[in-house]
Amino acid sequence: MGSLQLKSIRKAFGDHEVLKGIDLEVKDGEFVIFVGPSGCGKSTLLRVIAGLEDATSGSVQIDGAEVINTPPAKRGIAMVFQSYALYPHLTVKDNMALGLKQAGTDKGEIETRVTKASAMLSLDPYLARRPAELSGGQRQRVAIGRAIVREPKLFLFDEPLSNLDAALRVQTRLEIAGLHRRLKATMIYVTHDQVEAMTLADKIVVMNAGAVEQVGSPMELYNKPANLFVAGFIGSPQMNLISVERLPELARAGIKTIGIRPEHIALSRESGEWRGKVIHVEHLGADTILYLETEVTGLLTVRLFGEHRYDADDIVFATPDKAFMHRFDASDRAMA
């Protein structure tokens, strides 16, 4: 149990439409991530699912039951917030237990569930502390614990890692992935960080300006972006999007833009398709990232695996791997 169905969800604040008819199906046990630039409506959509915002129109079904008029506490959901949102005056234990107490759960049952969750998240030493006495990572674990004890049909995460530092973010990401495997629960997760999306999701929903651009598994989105927006959004460093102005043979085929990922370009000092000058080199150890200025494509990012000796102002030749080239038409849609 724990499926979700959204049908033409619309949300407007006054004249401003934030969600323009969202349809989505989430199967039981799936880990679905909403990703998109800030202001694309992903958080609003999550709030509509949680019942914290009313949709202007549309339907939300959890396990086949319409919940659009059900208050958040009765929807069988739990939510983890970016700012943790722990109750400052309650101990860790009471923070986790409050929701169950409100629902009138029996005391022994509350005790068992809190003990289980705290063991799962190694929170045992902190149960008697207040949130102010915990570090950021610990607070976020408490917030996740508070969600687990409710044993919800749906877990909702609203950018839960944004306030953590880089090292802790990776660690917490692993914990959330582990949690999903163990609980086999349905999770919906909002983030603007496409790395989080790629690493955690079974299914990614790319949103832009209040509409869904594409839904698919991480590799589907990476290999077959449906349009220019998804192509540019998924993948880091970004895909090179090249206007065909100086590539007349492609323009004649009705192509407006071609896309080629930085890792799908070969580099040579002697010969190749596009001649250019190196502007800047980033040595990351595992990768070397080069920024070239070529006559045909303008700025071009190239990613080479391993260490390579290139310097700024070197003249090089770049050759795209045609098999991995993406072609987009005048309406920015991917061409077969």
Add this chain to the structure above:
Amino acid sequence: MSNRARMSPVRTGLVHLALAAYTVIALFPVFLTVINSFKDRNAIFRSPLQVPLPSTFSLIGYKTVLGQADFLHYFQNSFVVTIASIVLVLLFGAMAAFALSEYRFRGNALMGLYMAIGIMIPIRLGTVAILQGMVETGLVNTLTALVLVYTAQGIPLAIFILSEFMRGVSDDLKNAGRIDGLSEYAIFFRLVLPLVRPAMATVAVFTMIPIWNDLWFPLILAPSEATKTVTLGSQIFIGQFVTNWNAVLAALSLAILPILVLYVIFARQLIRGITAGAVK
């Protein structure tokens, strides 16, 4: 002093000098009132700036005031009116502020503005109408009349200050409460109020002082012996021809004490509110 490195000693010294000068100016009248309340009548007039000496020391003012059997009763009246008004102002002010800051409804901004107008227009302009109303409802010469008027007087500022602070309370926290099944009342009383406690203390102090010091409404609405407040009660020592200065000064000095106690209580709340762990 986190910015000590950026402040030269000369500048620090000048700042402290200015602050000290202001403190002296502000406290001087209070100081004068208190020292003179401990002197005999001749000494008050002959050398008003001198501290009480063994030769001029006298408790005659305090004896007169406390001998006046009703005076403790006046204190009690002032206390009841002030406390009741603060409680009502904080309760209703905070509730209205929560509604204005938390819920989107038609006319929200207009309502906020309407409330704010109350800060700009003095309630005394409506004295005649208020008196008529009190007479009609039979509330003249009751403490209830004073409490009602002071509550109305204090609420606009309370809403103004508290709604600003409540906008600053994390939405996530309130939403977490909603998901955990807390009612809107529980969210207000258990999550939001504790977090805006410093602002509540500020409002309480700003509300309390004008109420305690007010002479106007007690004189007009509740001048009877049973309902006199301290400020009104002190007036019996001020006559058209003879004024008992010892008693007046002693009464005023005594009137400082209760308000000082209240202030200390609220100030402690203020500090506790600041040090309590917030959301992040």
